[in-house]
Amino acid sequence: xxxxxxxxxxxxxxxxxxxxxxxxxxxxxxxxxxxxxxxxxxxxxxxxxxxxxxxxxxxxxxxxxxxxxxxxxxxxxxxxxxxxxxxxxxxxxxxxxxxxxxxxxxxxxxxxxxxxxxxxxxxxxxxxxxxxxxxxxxxxxxxxxxxxxxxxxxxxxxxxxxxxxxxxxxxxxxxxxxxxxxxxxxxxxxxxxxxxxxxxxxxxxxxxxxxxxxxxxxxxxxxxxxxxxxxxxxxxxxxxxxxxxxxxxxxxxxxxxxxxxxxxxxxxxxxxxxxxxxxxxxxxxxxxxxxxxxxxxxxxxxxxxx
Amino acid sequence: xxxxxxxxxxxxxxxxxxxxxxxxxxxxxxxxxxxxxxxxxxxxxxxxxxxxxxxxxxxxxxxxxxxxxxxxxxxxxxxxxxxxxxxxxxxxxxxxxxxxxxxxxxxxxxxxxxxxxxxxxxxxxxxxxxxxxxxxxxxxxxxxxxxxxxxxxxxxxxxxxxxxxxxxxxxxxxxxxxxxxxxxxxxxxxxxxxxxxxxxxxxxxxxxxxxxxxxxxxxxxxxxxxxxxxxxxxxxxxxxxxxxxxxxxxxxxxxxxxxxxxxxxxxxxxxxxxxxxxxxxxxxxxxxxxxxxxxxxxxxxxxxxxxxxxxxxxxxxxxxxxxxx
Numbered sequence: 001x002x003x004x005x006x007x008x009x010x011x012x013x014x015x016x017x018x019x020x021x022x023x024x025x026x027x028x029x030x031x032x033x034x035x036x037x038x039x040x041x042x043x044x045x046x047x048x049x050x051x052x053x054x055x056x057x058x059x060x061x062x063x064x065x066x067x068x069x070x071x072x073x074x075x076x077x078x079x080x081x082x083x084x085x086x087x088x089x090x091x092x093x094x095x096x097x098x099x100x101x102x103x104x105x106x107x108x109x110x111x112x113x114x115x116x117x118x119x120x121x122x123x124x125x126x127x128x129x130x131x132x133x134x135x136x137x138x139x140x141x142x143x144x145x146x147x148x149x150x151x152x153x154x155x156x157x158x159x160x161x162x163x164x165x166x167x168x169x170x171x172x173x174x175x176x177x178x179x180x181x182x183x184x185x186x187x188x189x190x191x192x193x194x195x196x197x198x199x200x201x202x203x204x205x206x207x208x209x210x211x212x213x214x215x216x217x218x219x220x221x222x223x224x225x226x227x228x229x230x231x232x233x234x235x236x237x238x239x240x241x242x243x244x245x246x247x248x249x250x251x252x253x254x255x256x257x258x259x260x261x262x263x264x265x266x267x268x269x270x271x272x273x274x275x276x277x278x279x280x281x282x283x284x285x286x287x288x289x290x291x292x293x294x295x296x297x298x299x300x301x302x303x304x305x306x
Numbered sequence: 307x308x309x310x311x312x313x314x315x316x317x318x319x320x321x322x323x324x325x326x327x328x329x330x331x332x333x334x335x336x337x338x339x340x341x342x343x344x345x346x347x348x349x350x351x352x353x354x355x356x357x358x359x360x361x362x363x364x365x366x367x368x369x370x371x372x373x374x375x376x377x378x379x380x381x382x383x384x385x386x387x388x389x390x391x392x393x394x395x396x397x398x399x400x401x402x403x404x405x406x407x408x409x410x411x412x413x414x415x416x417x418x419x420x421x422x423x424x425x426x427x428x429x430x431x432x433x434x435x436x437x438x439x440x441x442x443x444x445x446x447x448x449x450x451x452x453x454x455x456x457x458x459x460x461x462x463x464x465x466x467x468x469x470x471x472x473x474x475x476x477x478x479x480x481x482x483x484x485x486x487x488x489x490x491x492x493x494x495x496x497x498x499x500x501x502x503x504x505x506x507x508x509x510x511x512x513x514x515x516x517x518x519x520x521x522x523x524x525x526x527x528x529x530x531x532x533x534x535x536x537x538x539x540x541x542x543x544x545x546x547x548x549x550x551x552x553x554x555x556x557x558x559x560x561x562x563x564x565x566x567x568x569x570x571x572x573x574x575x576x577x578x579x580x581x582x583x584x585x586x587x588x589x590x591x592x593x594x595x596x597x598x599x600x601x602x603x604x605x606x607x608x609x610x611x612x613x614x615x616x617x618x619x620x621x622x623x624x625x626x627x628x629x630x631x
Contacts (some may be wrong), residue, residue: 023560032507041428042422045443048507050446052476068474101314105321113328117357124354128347136355143366145619147569147606149591153376153601154369167310168317172324177365180358210340215584238450240572245596256452260576261457270460270474277456282451288448292441293332306563 057082057274064270065120082275093241094258094272095250096279103254103283105168106247107236110175111229117176118183118228123213125184126191127199137188144181150235151178152245159246170246183228190224191217234284255280331357370612377605391606402592407499408586408614411570413504416563419507420556423514427522428544440519444512451509455576458505462491462577495583502584505573508557510566514559521555522548554625562620568614 056069060079067075089095124130125137155174159165194217202212240256247253253261259276266272311317335357339350380387395401402541423443430439446454463475467488473479478488492498525548533547549556578584580593587607595604 022407035429039433039439041424042426042429043439046443048447048476049461051506053457053460066474066476067472068476068479070476070479082388098314101317105311105317109321109324109328112325116328116332117361118330120354120360124351128351128354129564130348130351133351136359140358142360143362145612145617146366146370147588147608147611149371149569149588150612151366151369152608153595153605154372155365158369164308167308168320169308169324173361174365180362181366184358208340208342210336219600230393234448236599240450240452240575241592242573244500244592249310251310252317256450256572259454260572263452263459264579267459271465273456274460277453279451284448284450285445286361288445305344 053109053274053277054269057278058102059271061271064274066166082271083279086272086275091272094262094276096255096258096276098202098255099255099258100279102247102252103237103256105201106171106243106254107233108176109168109172110179110236111232113172113176114179114183115225115229118187118217119178119213119225121180121192122187123186123209123217125188126194127212128209140181141185144185148178148241152241156245165246166249166252168247168252171242171252174242175232175239178242179232179235182278183232187221190221193221223294226291230287230291230294232234234287237284310379317383326462327514373605373608376602377435377609379602379605381600381602383601387602392610393607394603395610403583404585404587404590407584408497408568410496411503411586412564412568414500414503415506415510415567416560419510419563420426420514420518420559422511423516423559424518426511426558427515428548430624431519431522440512440515443515443596449571451572454505454509454574455573458501458508459492463479464488464490464492464503492578492584493582498578498582498584502573502577505577506567506570510563514563515575517555517559518552554628557625558622561618561625564618565615565622568611568618587614 052069055072056064058078058080059069059072060077060081063075063077064070085091086094087096088096121140125133151174155170157167159170159173164170198216200210202216207215237254239254240257240260243257244253244260246256250258259273259280262269262273262276307320307323311320335353339353342349376383376387377391378386380390392492395405401624409601426443430436433439459474460474463471463473464478465471465475465488473482473488477491482488484579490499491501529547529551530543533543538546570586571592574580574584574586574589575592580586580589585593587610591604591607591611594607
C-alpha cells in the first residue's frame with residue numbers, strides 16, 4: 001500500500017552514472033571530510049550495539065558480569081560456553097533447540113499457504129471478469145489496515161471452540177490470513193503488468209485458466225513470489241505478538257517468545273541472553289545477506305503490514 | 307493431526323501434513339477449474355477466490371467486528387457498559403500515561419528515523435563501498451524486535467555506583483567516563499520511553515534510508531544538470547531539486563513508520579514489559595486482554611489503535627494518488 005508498484009521497481013539502483021546526482025553535489029559542498037566523518041559516525045553508532053552483544057556472547061559468564069565488553073580488547077577471553085548453556089534446556093530454562101524447530105515449523109506453512117492462495121486470487125482479479133470484482137478487490141485491499149490486535153481475542157475464542165488452541169494450526173491459519181490482503185494486492189499489481197497479448201495468445205492456443213496460470217504466469221511471477229515469500233518468512237520468524245497469543249505454551253513457542261521470556265525472567269543473565277539473541281537472528285541475517293535484493297524489495301513492499 | 311505436537315518428529319510430520327492437506331485443496335480447486343472449458347469465468351473466479359474470501363471473513367472481518375462489539379462490554383464480556391471503557395481510556399491516570407507515551411512514540415520516531423535515513427542516504431550516495439555502508443544501517447531491519455530489544459537492553463544496563471563495581475552497559479560507562487553518575491536508564495520516566503524510542507529509530511532508519519536512496523537515484527540527470535548550469539549551490543540543490551523530487555517518498559516513509567510505531571509491542575514487552583510508565587497502547591492492549599483478563603477494556607484499546615491508524619493510512623493513500631496523477 002505504501003510504495004507504488006513496489007515489486008516492479010528496483011530500490012537498490014544499479015545504474016552508477018558518472019554524473020553526480022543532486023544529493024552528491026550537495027554532499028560535495030558540505031566539504032567531503034566532514035561528510036565522510038558524519039557517515040562513519042552514523043555507521044559506527046548503528047553497529048556498536050549489535051557488536052557489543054556479539055562480543056559478549058563469546059566472553060565467559062563471569063567476565064560479562066564484572067566488566068564491560070570493551071575490555072575484551074585489552075583482555076581477550078573467548079569461550080563457547082554461553083552457546084552451550086543456552087542450548088541446554090536444563091540450564092537456561094528456555095529450550096532453544098526445540099523453539100528453533102518450532103519457529104521453522106511455524107514459518108514454512110505460513111509462507112507457502114498465503115503465497116498459493118494469493119496467486120490464485122490475484123490471477124482471478126487480474127484476468128477474469130465477474131460481477132462485484134472491483135468492490136471485492138477494494139474490500140480486500142482495505143483489510144490491510146486492520147491492526148492484528150483487533151482480531152486476536154475473538155480468534156483465540158474461535159480456535160478454542162474448534163478445539164485447536166495450543167496447536168501449530170492456530171499460528172498457520174492466523175499468519176496465512178493476515179498475509180492475504182497484502183499478498184493479493186502486490187501479486188495483482190505484478191500480474192496485471194503482464195502483457196495481455198501473452199495471455200490472449202495462450203487462450204487462442206486453447207489454454208484454459210489453469211494452464212495459463214501455470215505455463216504463462218507462474219514463471220513470470222517468480223521474482224514477485226520470492227520477494228513476498230522472503231518478507232513473509234521474516235515477518236513470521238520475527239513475530240512475537242501472534243506467537244505469544246496463540247503459541248505461548250513452552251511446547252510450541254518459537255524463538256522470539258522464548259527469548260522474550262528469558263529477557264523477562266532472567267534479565268540479568270547476559271551470558272544466556274547474548275547467545276540466545278544471536279541464535280535467534282542467525283536465520284534472518286543469513287537470509288538478508290544471501291537474498292538482499294529480494295529482501296529489500298519485499299520489505300519495501302510489505303512495510304505497512306500488521 | 308489437530309492436536310498439540312510435542313516431539314520433533316510429530317512437529318515435522320504435522321507440518322508436512324498441513325502442507326499436503328493444503329496442496330490437496332488447491333489441487334482440487336484447480337482440477338474442478340480445469341473441467342470448466344470456454345468462458346466460464348464466473349465459476350472459476352468463484353473457485354479461485356473461495357478460500358481467500360473464507361479465510362478473510364473468518365480470520366479478519368468477523369474478529370474485527372466482534373472486537374468492536376466487545377469493546378462495549380465489561381471484563382467478563384457479559385454486561386453491556388456503553389462507552390465506559392472508552393471514557394476510562396481517556397480519563398484514567400494510568401491510561402493517560404499510555405496515551406502520552408504513544409504520542410511520544412508516534413511524534414518522535416518517524417521524523418527522527420526519516421531524518422537520519424535521509425542524511426545517511428545523501429552522505430553515502432555514490433560513495434565508495436556504498437552498498438556495504440547501506441547494509442550496516444539496514445541490517446537491524448532484518449532482525450526481530452525482540453532481539454533488537456535485547457541488544458539495546460544490554461546497552462542500557464545499569465550497575466549501582468559503588469567503588470569496585472564496574473558498568474557493563476556502554477551508555478552508563480560513557481556517562482561515568484564523562485564524570486557523571488550512572489543512571490537507571492530503563493527505570494527513570496519519561497527518559498525510559500525515549501530510550502525505547504531510540505531502539506525503534508535504530509531499526510527504522512534503515513528502511514527510511516533504503517526508500518529515500520532509491521528515490522534520490524531516480525531523479526533525472528538533466529534536471530540536476532540544468533540546475534547546476536543555473537549556478538544552484540549545494541544546499542540550494544538539496545532544497546530546490548532533491549527535496550521536491552523525493553517529497554512523495556518522504557511522505558510514504560513517514561506515514562509507514564508512523565503506522566508501524568503505533569503498533570509497537572515487542573520492544574516495550576521485551577525491554578520493560580510496560581512497567582516504569584513505559585506502556586503504549588499496543589502493549590497495554592496485550593496486558594489488559596491476556597494478562598489481566600480485562601477483556602472489554604482490551605477490546606476498546608484495540609479499537610482505539612484501529613481508529614488512530616485510519617487517518618494516517620488515508621493520508622498515505624491520498625499522497626500516493628496525488629503522486630500517481
